[in-house]
Amino acid sequence: MKKEYTKLKWYRFKIARRIWNLEGKELLAELEDIIQDIRDKKLDKLGVFQLQLRELENMIDELKIKPKAKTRVHDPFHIPASGDGRIALFGLSNVGKSTLMNAITNTDVKIGAYLHTTRVAHAGTLEYENLKIQIIDVPGFLDFKDDWGVNRQIVRVARTSDAIMMVIDLSLDIDRQYNFLMQQLEDSKLVVDGETHYKLSIIATKGDLPGSEEKFSKLKEITSLPICPVSIKFDDSLENLKKALFEQLExxxxxxxxxxxxxxxxxxxxxxxxxxxxxxxxxxxxxxxxxxxxxxxxxxxxxxxxxxxxxxxxxxxxxxxxxxxxx
Ligand SMILES: Nc1nc2c(ncn2[C@@H]2O[C@H](COP(=O)(O)OP(=O)(O)OP(=O)(O)O)[C@@H](O)[C@H]2O)c(=O)[nH]1
Ligand SMILES: [Mg+2]
The missing domain is CATH 3.10.20.30 (Beta-grasp domain)
Incomplete structure (x- = not known):
């Protein structure tokens, strides 16, 4: 089983690079080509590839039913890929996603001590030991009625990334955040029956605030995912985070x-x-x-x-x- 996962991981790496910057007809053709390749190589006989195949087929279906836009609409969530790997942040609002993004990349996203500061996706480049890692900062999830489809867009950004970092605020309720984010991952089929082929881990933010140590211990108890604790106030923790992001890309x-x-x-x-x-x-x-x-x-x-x-x-x-x- 482990071997099959390694194979899939490899294959996903190739897929990501083939489709990163494609859209519309080009994307459709490439997806069909990839599916053919999977069948030619008989990879569809491996259990772990089934979900991958379904995901590709769903993407094709979505592309086919999408009505043709007369004018090209600017999609604030579409960010062409660049660099050696792409990592999406994934968390509730006000947990410190944009603050981290500004601290480790070349960008300057607005930060706010209130909810829903970030409204669209932003890309930044983290330069790490001769690598350029693209980080995508997104709005925080809406945990109330999502009339604008923001949550779906956040998931879409995650789906086009090599790795997903769940961002959890150590000054807030850990169970609630973790369960909510896991639910989002399951609802969107990024995680199925506890298994995922996305590289998934946690950034635990605001480690300088009172009570954060106990919350960190609690988080370690409820998950087996790797956790990188950070605080914007501790430079060492930001350096550790950069290393963790690099390692996450494998x-x-x-x-x-x-x-x-x-x-x-x-x-x-x-x-x-x-x-x-x-x-x-x-x-x-x-x-x-x-x-x-x-x-x-x-x-x-x-x-x-x-x-x-x-x-x-x-x-x-x-x-x-x-x-x-x-x-
Ligand atoms: N004490 C402390 N505060 C932090 C830290 N990181 C972020 N904050 C504060 O948390 C608040 C929210 O930060 P943002 O970076 O805007 O949060 P966000 O997750 O991008 O929020 P949305 O864009 O609304 O989803 C701001 O007031 C930051 O100053 C940290 O490490 N320690
Ligand atoms: Mg933000």
């Missing part, structure tokens, strides 16, 4: 070098965890696969510096790779 950075030259240590190739030499070769140029002779690896995945490896060698974060190909 990606690795691979630096390449040409034979006889120094490695480029600024522009990594970004692969899902478990990526191999094949993935790097494919990214550089398709011809690199057919011309491949061997590779040399320096870094965490190498048994010794400059180890000679083949195409199926599994890489680790911050490895340096040199590919030797036939001329």
């Amino acid at each position: 990606i690795i950075r691979i630096y390449t070098k040409k034979p006889g030259q120094k490695a480029d240590l600024e522009q990594p190739f970004v692969l899902p965890e478990g990526g191999t030499i094949t993935d790097v070769a494919e990214r550089i140029h398709t011809s690199f696969l057919s011309r491949f002779r061997f590779a040399r690896v320096w870094g965490p995945s190498a048994e010794f510096e400059g180890q000679q490896v083949g195409l199926d060698h599994t890489l680790a974060d911050t490895d340096i790779v040199e590919l030797v190909v036939e001329r």
Whole structure:
């Protein structure tokens, strides 16, 4: 089962990158192509892929029934993807989502000591050790009658992200927030029977306020999800958060070098965890696969510096790779 999930996780990584910036007919065609690919590779025989297939089919249905707009309407929740991964915030109003967003990205979203300050989605870029991580700040969930469809839009942002961070305020009622957010995840089928293929974890905010420690202990009791406690007042906690966000993406950075030259240590190739030499070769140029002779690896995945490896060698974060190909 674990193996199947890893396979699905990988596959989702590829899907996300294929459809990120597509809309309308292009998106429809790509979705159909992905479904075909799943069937061709017989992945639909694996239980965990069933839900993925249904999700893709639902997306196609939605696209097909959507009446054609005569004029292009600006959708304040549609944010084209950019960077090496995309993370959505997911929480009630006034819990500190925008405050965090401003603290860790290049954006300046309005913050308010009252409810429903943020009305549309905002994107910001978190620069973390040569990676650009896109963070999407959304309005807080409406926990009363949602006449405007805001909750559905928040879910849509989450669905197009690689990871979802539930934001829980440590100065408020923990059970109520947690149960409400879990309910939203289940209602929208982001979580089904307690299982999810979204990378899900919790940011616990306002750790500086009185009583937050007890609330944090309580939160740990009621969930097995990873929790990152933060306070806008503690810089260390914000640094921890950046690291947690990176880890949540489950990606690795691979630096390449040409034979006889120094490695480029600024522009990594970004692969899902478990990526191999094949993935790097494919990214550089398709011809690199057919011309491949061997590779040399320096870094965490190498048994010794400059180890000679083949195409199926599994890489680790911050490895340096040199590919030797036939001329
Ligand atoms: N003490 C303390 N207050 C915080 C912290 N983070 C945010 N706040 C305060 O919480 C209030 C709400 O912050 P926002 O960032 O606007 O909350 P939000 O989740 O974006 O709210 P909506 O946009 O309405 O969904 C503001 O008054 C912030 O100053 C924190 O770590 N500690
Ligand atoms: Mg906000």
